[in-house]
Amino acid sequence: MNAVALALPGRLARGNTLPILVVSACFLAFWYAAAIWMNAGLIAGRSSGLDAISFAKAAWSLDRPLLPAPHQILWELKTSLFDARLGTPRNLFTHIGVTLSSTLVGFAIGVTLGILLAIGVDRSRALDKSLTPWLVASQTIPILAIAPIVVTALGSVGLKGLIPKAIISAYLCFFPVAIGMAKGLASPDSAQRDLMRTYAAGARTTLTKLQLPASLPFLFASLKVAAAAAFVGAIVAELPTGAQSGLGARLLAGSYYGNTMQIWAALIAAALTASLLVGAVTLIERLALGPKGARR
Amino acid sequence: MNRLAGLIALSLGLIAAGLTLAALARSPAFSGHAPAGFWLGVLLAWLCAWAANVALSRTPATGRLATIRDAAVPVAFGIWLVLLWEIVVDGAGVSPALMPAPSTILARLGEAAPTLWADFRQTALKAALIGWLIGCASGIGAALVADRFPFLARGMAPLAGLASALPIIGLAPIMVMWFGFDWPSKAAVVVAMTFFPVFVNTVAGLAASGALERDLMRSYGAGWLRTLIMLRLPAALPFIFNALKLASTLALIGAIVAEFFGTPIVGMGFRIQTEAAKLSLDMVWAEIVVASVAGSAFYGALAALERRMTFWHPSVRMRTA
Amino acid sequence: MTPNERAGPAIAIRSLSVSFTTPEGPIHALQDVDLDVTPGDFVSLIGPSGCGKTTLMRLVADLERPTAGTISIGGLAPEQARERRAYGYVFQQPALYPWRTIERNVTLPLEVMGAPKAERRERARKSLEQVGLSGFERRFPWQLSGGMQQRASIARALAFDAGLLLMDEPFGALDEIVRDRLNVELHELWERTGKTALFVTHSIQEAVFLSTKIVVMSPRPGKIVEVIDASSLPRKRALELRETPEFLEVARRVRDGLRAGHAYD
Amino acid sequence: MTPNERAGPAIAIRSLSVSFTTPEGPIHALQDVDLDVTPGDFVSLIGPSGCGKTTLMRLVADLERPTAGTISIGGLAPEQARERRAYGYVFQQPALYPWRTIERNVTLPLEVMGAPKAERRERARKSLEQVGLSGFERRFPWQLSGGMQQRASIARALAFDAGLLLMDEPFGALDEIVRDRLNVELHELWERTGKTALFVTHSIQEAVFLSTKIVVMSPRPGKIVEVIDASSLPRKRALELRETPEFLEVARRVRDGLRAGHAYD
Amino acid sequence: AEPVTLQLKWVTQAQFAGYFVAKSKGFYTDEGLDVTINPGGPDIAPAQVLAGGGADVIVDWMPSALAARERGVPLVNIAQPFKKSGMMLTCRADSGVKTPADFKGKTLGVWFSGNEYPFLAWMAKLGLKTDGSPSGVKVLKQGFNVDPILQKQADCVSTMSYNEYWQVIDGGLKPDDLVVFPYEKQGVATLEDGLYVNEAKLKDAAFVAKMAKFVKASMKGWAFVAKNPDEAAAITLEADASGAQTEAHQKRMAGEIAKLLDTGSGALDEADYKRTVQTLLGAGGDAPVITKEPTGAFTHAVTDAAK
Numbered sequence A: 001m002n003a004v005a006l007a008l009p010g011r012l013a014r015g016n017t018l019p020i021l022v023v024s025a026c027f028l029a030f031w032y033a034a035a036i037w038m039n040a041g042l043i044a045g046r047s048s049g050l051d052a053i054s055f056a057k058a059a060w061s062l063d064r065p066l067l068p069a070p071h072q073i074l075w076e077l078k079t080s081l082f083d084a085r086l087g088t089p090r091n092l093f094t095h096i097g098v099t100l101s102s103t104l105v106g107f108a109i110g111v112t113l114g115i116l117l118a119i120g121v122d123r124s125r126a127l128d129k130s131l132t133p134w135l136v137a138s139q140t141i142p143i144l145a146i147a148p149i150v151v152t153a154l155g156s157v158g159l160k161g162l163i164p165k166a167i168i169s170a171y172l173c174f175f176p177v178a179i180g181m182a183k184g185l186a187s188p189d190s191a192q193r194d195l196m197r198t199y200a201a202g203a204r205t206t207l208t209k210l211q212l213p214a215s216l217p218f219l220f221a222s223l224k225v226a227a228a229a230a231f232v233g234a235i236v237a238e239l240p241t242g243a244q245s246g247l248g249a250r251l252l253a254g255s256y257y258g259n260t261m262q263i264w265a266a267l268i269a270a271a272l273t274a275s276l277l278v279g280a281v282t283l284i285e286r287l288a289l290g291p292k293g294a295r296r
Numbered sequence B: 001m002n003r004l005a006g007l008i009a010l011s012l013g014l015i016a017a018g019l020t021l022a023a024l025a026r027s028p029a030f031s032g033h034a035p036a037g038f039w040l041g042v043l044l045a046w047l048c049a050w051a052a053n054v055a056l057s058r059t060p061a062t063g064r065l066a067t068i069r070d071a072a073v074p075v076a077f078g079i080w081l082v083l084l085w086e087i088v089v090d091g092a093g094v095s096p097a098l099m100p101a102p103s104t105i106l107a108r109l110g111e112a113a114p115t116l117w118a119d120f121r122q123t124a125l126k127a128a129l130i131g132w133l134i135g136c137a138s139g140i141g142a143a144l145v146a147d148r149f150p151f152l153a154r155g156m157a158p159l160a161g162l163a164s165a166l167p168i169i170g171l172a173p174i175m176v177m178w179f180g181f182d183w184p185s186k187a188a189v190v191v192a193m194t195f196f197p198v199f200v201n202t203v204a205g206l207a208a209s210g211a212l213e214r215d216l217m218r219s220y221g222a223g224w225l226r227t228l229i230m231l232r233l234p235a236a237l238p239f240i241f242n243a244l245k246l247a248s249t250l251a252l253i254g255a256i257v258a259e260f261f262g263t264p265i266v267g268m269g270f271r272i273q274t275e276a277a278k279l280s281l282d283m284v285w286a287e288i289v290v291a292s293v294a295g296s297a298f299y300g301a302l303a304a305l306e307r308r309m310t311f312w313h314p315s316v317r318m319r320t321a
Numbered sequence C, D: 001m002t003p004n005e006r007a008g009p010a011i012a013i014r015s016l017s018v019s020f021t022t023p024e025g026p027i028h029a030l031q032d033v034d035l036d037v038t039p040g041d042f043v044s045l046i047g048p049s050g051c052g053k054t055t056l057m058r059l060v061a062d063l064e065r066p067t068a069g070t071i072s073i074g075g076l077a078p079e080q081a082r083e084r085r086a087y088g089y090v091f092q093q094p095a096l097y098p099w100r101t102i103e104r105n106v107t108l109p110l111e112v113m114g115a116p117k118a119e120r121r122e123r124a125r126k127s128l129e130q131v132g133l134s135g136f137e138r139r140f141p142w143q144l145s146g147g148m149q150q151r152a153s154i155a156r157a158l159a160f161d162a163g164l165l166l167m168d169e170p171f172g173a174l175d176e177i178v179r180d181r182l183n184v185e186l187h188e189l190w191e192r193t194g195k196t197a198l199f200v201t202h203s204i205q206e207a208v209f210l211s212t213k214i215v216v217m218s219p220r221p222g223k224i225v226e227v228i229d230a231s232s233l234p235r236k237r238a239l240e241l242r243e244t245p246e247f248l249e250v251a252r253r254v255r256d257g258l259r260a261g262h263a264y265d
Numbered sequence E: 001a002e003p004v005t006l007q008l009k010w011v012t013q014a015q016f017a018g019y020f021v022a023k024s025k026g027f028y029t030d031e032g033l034d035v036t037i038n039p040g041g042p043d044i045a046p047a048q049v050l051a052g053g054g055a056d057v058i059v060d061w062m063p064s065a066l067a068a069r070e071r072g073v074p075l076v077n078i079a080q081p082f083k084k085s086g087m088m089l090t091c092r093a094d095s096g097v098k099t100p101a102d103f104k105g106k107t108l109g110v111w112f113s114g115n116e117y118p119f120l121a122w123m124a125k126l127g128l129k130t131d132g133s134p135s136g137v138k139v140l141k142q143g144f145n146v147d148p149i150l151q152k153q154a155d156c157v158s159t160m161s162y163n164e165y166w167q168v169i170d171g172g173l174k175p176d177d178l179v180v181f182p183y184e185k186q187g188v189a190t191l192e193d194g195l196y197v198n199e200a201k202l203k204d205a206a207f208v209a210k211m212a213k214f215v216k217a218s219m220k221g222w223a224f225v226a227k228n229p230d231e232a233a234a235i236t237l238e239a240d241a242s243g244a245q246t247e248a249h250q251k252r253m254a255g256e257i258a259k260l261l262d263t264g265s266g267a268l269d270e271a272d273y274k275r276t277v278q279t280l281l282g283a284g285g286d287a288p289v290i291t292k293e294p295t296g297a298f299t300h301a302v303t304d305a306a307k
């Protein structure tokens, strides 16, 4: 491997490209091997006396494999993303859009709530002492497990469709934001705070001129976590609530009809979308904080 | 001292008043159609309780008394939360199929204790705990390997990024396919859920030791393993503990949700799901209470261990000072 | 409104004591401190690490409350003085805000106090020039060396033109040459404006060069050992003064005072 | 095995250059540096902030690689010297490990090198005594003042008895009295043991007091301006030496050299 | 038009074709109704939706409806388009199960969430324990698919004659590889897919009239399904927002559904009702489905008004 590295142009060898290529290749090879190994049982039952190559081929082209080969997933992704008519339920983009829209609404609600809570907790000692332990405890409630109850309960007060899913997303993402933001608001050191005191600055000025700017790196770090959490929240909220569209519904339908490929395709699509979401937050962070990121 | 005792007595008195109001809301005369005056009373009592809490939290205290005060404030707040819940459910006559009263949940906790224990063993002690242990251990192990072989780490970065963006819960049906119905498939989901946060945080923690501190080890001609044991692992502990705490909440939730995709007929997720469908929400909430108490206790234990092991870290020092 | 417009001492400290409560018991940081600062005085505090110099400054600035005793600043309580923005404070650390450029760090106090934009920029320009940082307006603090950051924080205190300057080891992070230069600059500024200054340093030479009065302190608990008058030295000073016998004599007295109060070993 | 058991210079530096690549282009930290250090020499590096003193020390310690030129330490390459634990390094910051007590910080190098427990404790006791920290063995670093932390880090370098001492501004954080005391201690240690020392300081007085040779540097790119010989001063020194004309003469030469190379304004 | 919300018990599929047809063909509009059909899912308990006011009328199975009734949600059956049960237990022949007597010690996949009652009743009748004790059967909570039987994780799984059974076939097992036990033939059949409303609302004559129109139009839809299963399947497919259903499967399902229907007035047959109640009462056990004979659990008022 070293010889290869030396033979390659310097930049390639020194950068991340080569390691990524090598590791990805190993990973794919491992996957294909695993696909043969795991699917062997399914083939053996049906057709016997195959030579090694046709055996591998068979293992990589099963309809309902235990582990589909990567190219099968890619093919499924391509079919469901680009071959199916746009805007129809058969096109995966439709489902990504549905999940994304409730993710974004939930994210907006959760982030707003998280920031307000953090400011409240920062301002009021009573609120901090009373609320903080319960906020931590609230995260141990398996909200995802009671999503159906939540959805029906919300339905009974007239909240339907996108909103219940968004509320579950918001529940999952307000906590990291509140914690991160509270940390950020408390992050200025005593010298930085004392400086404001020497200027006889009030609480509001201290908040806008010192605490808010100081908390931005913390906020963005937790926004990334929150974006991923909101997305997972939206997907999982779709699982048990009988949502008809969305990536969660797609996973469920795949599972219901034993369509392994559809599950994998939905999973990969979800991972890509989540990466994009986190990427978008990172981009905003860059724009807001400059290339130095945290700036310290 | 006097002020503290007085305020705690006041809080207790107000809680007694709240209990009376709750009993009133349950009485046939009020249940389901409490008059406006009643609600006004509830509001008043609650405002008084909040004011007492504000005063309590502002009371100066040191040492033991401060500990008492810091415990009393959230406890009083929590008790009132439960009281309000009880009063609203009873007083407004909310259907038990939508939201049961805390008193009913409590009763159910007692009656169904054996079932709850069996479910707890299946989901928390087997799936969640074992999955958590494996996930955390392999996360830390993988981080060490990645640290030892930077080539691997650089190559794995994008794959790890993508994998950690997977909604891991979606793996549950696949895991059932691979590992069967019983707890191992749930533990596998928990492993997948906890692995990445632990891996990422450990990697960050291993990078946390300062350049100067590392130069010091270098100036002693210390190798990778020695530097790891004497410097980088201790310096990484705060990060690792953060991940372990996060993973502990993920683990129980993951194990519960994974049971949606097929289980033997025991387990917290199984119970929540089937009882919810039968409209026995008191049982559902009883399971949730068990999950929250167990989750908080585990989290608390980890936090205590963290404080002991990272006593030197500024964030811990500040709290004890 | 600045303290030296009033009659009486600029700062009057009477039987001041401070102790901090810690888990291991109380720490007596200052005990029974009395001090008078006349308007236009330049007073240096010198003493071993941990003797309470910073604590004393913080008390004057109303960043800490005394356990006993009183402080008056031009007749006002420290809190009122702070609220009237009677002083500029240079901390031991630069305490620059990393998300603001050097210029916007310097204009920060003016922003808080609501000065118009044009004035803010003009004042920033001037005070950055005074500390030799012209041309670094658009840089961020982390792009400057430690010494330059400290100078920026001095510029920030100068930009907002208070009658009383509180400076806590402002030149600690600088090398000798730059330090000498800034000593001269600070001296000239003080001489020209007639501000009152309270100044902390570890350097005997610096203390003697800048001050009209040198307060020598001793630790555990922090006390004033001696107040040495340096007004015998000329009011206008240049670096050469440091080689004169008068200067060396005052320096010797300071050193003796320090040694007397020193608690090491 | 220690360098001064060998013939030839303890450190020999030949046409050494270092530049750092940064996103804004290369920074030339050192250019064409030549230096010889005889075994038993005490060599001080002095120069304005950013002139490359720390960089030069780090190169000797094999914590940085040169862009051009060679370094030999008692005939060995820096890497070999480091692996044979030929030097003790005191960094500009204390770099103590917060999870270890002061004692266990001091025994850290001995642990790495596999010394038996009893010997570790005995050596720690001795070197903590040397820096005046007896009684603080069980404390943690954050419970000590900055100056005490710096002293602990000196004790750590002394505990492990290398023939070559690299000290980067070890006394920067201390007040004058303590600093004077430690100057005397360090001088006596050096005198007694015959170690070779490379020492960075910002204080002219300190440099002259301790050294047999003073290297004056100038910044951008870091160069040696002048090497001033101080071996004309007696080998055994006491603080009073600082008032003698010979001492003041050497100090003046250092100051002039510094001023010549200084790039400020 | 009067609004009506219908909550289905399961995802959009030909099992509910009658309602989709009625909506698509305008039978509801003809009656002056504006019907919204909400699909269900694995964890949608229609009774809970009804209790929460999320629907006017729901499709549910009678065992869970009666259980909900005992737990304080007063469901009343207003119509019963499905005459026969489609529920079966499907076993692998190679597991050695030939008759119910062979179940002992075997692993059986069962649906929960209120759908387990007929199974529990059956096992009670066979005298087999379901709590995991060795003298009984091992019960798995079956997921959404039939993988457990395909992968031999279970010896038998629950199937509907119109749906999961065919997935087993599609999964590669031949009918000869399977042994099926339809509940109808085991004498433990319970009524499935009835229409239920909240008892309190039935006091309102206007509501009864509205439901009468709804049932009438729905039965018209079911009659259409019985005659044109293929077209009904196509209409269902159109209504499917998940995009996961296939035409072949839906056509087959519509054909199987037609065999279970009673395309008359939709009125509940009291004999069927009695049989269901007896089966459930017989189930007993520690957590009985129902403990006493229900009263007022069905009404003919709506179907009478629809005539």
Ligand SMILES: Nc1ncnc2c1ncn2[C@@H]1O[C@H](COP(=O)(O)OP(=O)(O)OP(=O)(O)O)[C@@H](O)[C@H]1O
Pocket: C020, C021, C022, C027, C028, C029, C048, C049, C050, C051, C052, C053, C054, C055, C056, C092
């Ligand atoms: N917030 C605090 N809590 C407890 N002790 C404190 C606090 N602030 C200062 N002290 C203690 O009070 C004493 C005086 O501290 P102070 O910072 O005023 O010293 P100093 O003279 O400024 O020292 P240096 O020269 O090192 O800056 C020290 O012993 C210090 O440990």
Ligand SMILES: Nc1ncnc2c1ncn2[C@@H]1O[C@H](COP(=O)(O)OP(=O)(O)OP(=O)(O)O)[C@@H](O)[C@H]1O
Pocket: D020, D021, D022, D027, D028, D029, D048, D049, D050, D051, D052, D053, D054, D055, D056, D092
């Ligand atoms: N890792 C690095 N990357 C880029 N530039 C560096 C790096 N290390 C040092 N420099 C630059 O090299 C020059 C010399 O730095 P060095 O730390 O050796 O100075 P110094 O003489 O020790 O200064 P001081 O007295 O402030 O400690 C400086 O201009 C510094 O900015």
Ligand SMILES: Cc1ncc(C[n+]2csc(CCO)c2C)c(N)n1
Pocket: E009, E010, E015, E041, E042, E043, E111, E112, E113, E115, E142, E143, E144, E160, E163, E164
């Ligand atoms: C997880 C789960 N599986 C099955 C059912 C039961 N069920 C209700 S309608 C219907 C017909 C589908 O073919 C079936 C099988 C359920 N409620 N939840």
Ligand SMILES: [Mg+2]
Pocket: C053, C054, C055, C092, C168
């Ligand atoms: Mg200080």
Ligand SMILES: [Mg+2]
Pocket: D053, D054, D055, D092, D168
């Ligand atoms: Mg340096």
